[in-house]
Amino acid sequence: MGQFEDNLAKADQLLQRFRDAPAGHFIGGAWTTGQSGETFENLTPVDNSVLGKVARGNARDVDDACQAAWSAFPAWRDMAPAARKKILHHFADLIERDAEEIALLESMDTGQPIRFMSKAAIRGAANFRFFADRCPEARDGQALPMQEHINYTIRQAIGPVGVITPWNTPFMLSTWKIAPALAAGCTVVHKPAEWSPLTAVKLAELAEKAGIPAGVWNMVQGLGEEAGKALTEHPHIKALAFVGESSTGSMIMAQGAPTLKRVHFELGGKNPVIVFDDADLERALDAVVFMIYSLNGQRCTSSSRLLVQKSIEQEFVARVADRVANIRVGHPLDPGTEVGPLVHKRHFEKVMSYMDIAKEDGADIRAGGAAVADLAPGNYVQPTLFAEARNDMRIAQEEIFGPVLTAIPFADEAEALKLANDVIYGLSGYIWTADVGRAHRMAQNVDAGMIWVNSENNRHLPAPFGGTKASGIGRDGGDYSFEFYMETKNICIAL
Numbered sequence: 001m002g003q004f005e006d007n008l009a010k011a012d013q014l015l016q017r018f019r020d021a022p023a024g025h026f027i028g029g030a031w032t033t034g035q036s037g038e039t040f041e042n043l044t045p046v047d048n049s050v051l052g053k054v055a056r057g058n059a060r061d062v063d064d065a066c067q068a069a070w071s072a073f074p075a076w077r078d079m080a081p082a083a084r085k086k087i088l089h090h091f092a093d094l095i096e097r098d099a100e101e102i103a104l105l106e107s108m109d110t111g112q113p114i115r116f117m118s119k120a121a122i123r124g125a126a127n128f129r130f131f132a133d134r135c136p137e138a139r140d141g142q143a144l145p146m147q148e149h150i151n152y153t154i155r156q157a158i159g160p161v162g163v164i165t166p167w168n169t170p171f172m173l174s175t176w177k178i179a180p181a182l183a184a185g186c187t188v189v190h191k192p193a194e195w196s197p198l199t200a201v202k203l204a205e206l207a208e209k210a211g212i213p214a215g216v217w218n219m220v221q222g223l224g225e226e227a228g229k230a231l232t233e234h235p236h237i238k239a240l241a242f243v244g245e246s247s248t249g250s251m252i253m254a255q256g257a258p259t260l261k262r263v264h265f266e267l268g269g270k271n272p273v274i275v276f277d278d279a280d281l282e283r284a285l286d287a288v289v290f291m292i293y294s295l296n297g298q299r300c301t302s303s304s305r306l307l308v309q310k311s312i313e314q315e316f317v318a319r320v321a322d323r324v325a326n327i328r329v330g331h332p333l334d335p336g337t338e339v340g341p342l343v344h345k346r347h348f349e350k351v352m353s354y355m356d357i358a359k360e361d362g363a364d365i366r367a368g369g370a371a372v373a374d375l376a377p378g379n380y381v382q383p384t385l386f387a388e389a390r391n392d393m394r395i396a397q398e399e400i401f402g403p404v405l406t407a408i409p410f411a412d413e414a415e416a417l418k419l420a421n422d423v424i425y426g427l428s429g430y431i432w433t434a435d436v437g438r439a440h441r442m443a444q445n446v447d448a449g450m451i452w453v454n455s456e457n458n459r460h461l462p463a464p465f466g467g468t469k470a471s472g473i474g475r476d477g478g479d480y481s482f483e484f485y486m487e488t489k490n491i492c493i494a495l
């Protein structure tokens with residue numbers, strides 16, 4: 001049996017339990033299908049068949065979870081950091097042990113190719129190890145001695161927190177939020193995305209096995225406007241870590257306002273990759289293709305706008321088009337697949353609508369531009385390249401969140417900068433040039449929370465991660481995460 005067939009057989013076995021019983025909630029250390037008795041269907045993007053049912057959490061389930069997180073908070077906060085560190089490392093061990101299972105479930109649930117999901121599962125373990133190691137120093141503050149008094153600061157866990165996650169790489173993103181919250185001493189209520197509920201079940205199961213005490217990790221499945229909304233409004237929840245669309249972030253901010261929630265938002269993007277004519281074009285070409293067509297283009301930091309200098313535009317865009325035409329689209333469990341099906345029919349339709357919008361806008365569809373007919377009824381879209389676009393077109397302004405790249409020419413550095421910043425978003429930016437001075441000027445002036453120079457997206461866990469403008473509020477990574485999940489307390493003592 002080949003690797004693909006082997007993956008299919010294993011995934012089928014793993015999915016059986018979700019056909020037998022709905023994916024449930026994990027509340028106060030117990031599994032439940034909740035108070036409403038209602039469920040919704042979970043479809044696989046591979047062919048839109050039903051993978052199983054999911055418990056539809058309501059406000060009462062969310063209240064149960066928040067009460068559990070509230071009750072469990074003091075003991076978890078006060079646990080010796082070394083003990084917390086040990087538990088979180090054990091949790092990471094379990095992720096590594098079950099990484100294959102996690103990757104298979106995630107691929108079937110989201111359509112993300114297995115080649116990327118295997119790495120994402122391991123990255124989930126790394127997220128836990130990184131923050132586990134920092135448990136002992138999470139409370140550390142600083143001392144500010146004066147002649148007559150000394151000020152010193154400590155940090156304390158803020159309380160129970162709500163974590164609301166999206167459907168693109170949901171396993172990895174959930175660990176990225178939950179690991180620092182637990183390391184800081186917070187308890188958690190997690191609301192996963194309704195289009196990708198499966199690996200949230202796996203995460204909560206591993207939490208239980210790792211010995212994370214009952215009530216410290218709670219998870220409620222359900223719809224954003226129902227379970228998600230109830231979580232953002234609950235008075236026991238002190239902070240909300242949210243990853244998703246900018247418009248949802250804005251709603252959540254309003255929903256959390258009456259209870260004065262602290263919010264941390266990782267939102268949408270329309271990130272530029274800027275290629276100057278003096279760049280190493282071979283490496284730039286690889287990075288341009290990788291950063292939009294990997295992970296099905298459903299990646300917040302994907303570079304979905306290619307700004308390319310006019311002097312090399314024709315040649316460079318032609319080379320990108322060649323590469324795009326050869327990307328292998330297929331079943332997410334096939335190890336050869338580079339682009340899989342988009343997560344949901346509704347998202348597929350949204351991405352497909354931009355093919356017509358591109359034509360109306362007057363852009364040239366240089367590669368792709370259609371659904372993959374052979375793979376229907378799955379949500380497969382041909383990797384697509386729009387060329388000769390202008391930055392004011394909708395295909396250059398709106399987050400498409402699929403394997404779709406818009407190429408826009410620029411004349412010089414000043415124009416490149418103007419185009420890069422002329423969007424509502426500001427998450428990441430990629431700059432390709434051999435001119436060191438220009439690299440620094442552009443890096444400092446492009447509106448973004450993260451810039452990569454002569455590099456694709458490369459993550460270093462202590463480095464700050466987050467966006468500006470409509471792309472987010474706050475930063476994750478290293479100590480930045482603790483700033484969010486903890487309160488800073490100043491203590492002043494007369495000498």
Ligand code: NAD
Pocket residue numbers: 164165166167168173191192193194222223224225227228229232243244245246248249251252255265266267268269299300301399401427467471472
């Ligand atoms: P989404 O905003 O539709 O949903 C995200 C989550 O919010 C889901 O769990 C959903 O149920 C919940 N939700 C929806 N309405 C809610 C409400 N009123 N109250 C509370 N919760 C609510 O986002 P999506 O479509 O699942 O994810 C794709 C988006 O996520 C893209 O815009 C992408 O750029 C963004 N994203 C950003 C980052 C980043 O780091 N900046 C990372 C990954 C994804």
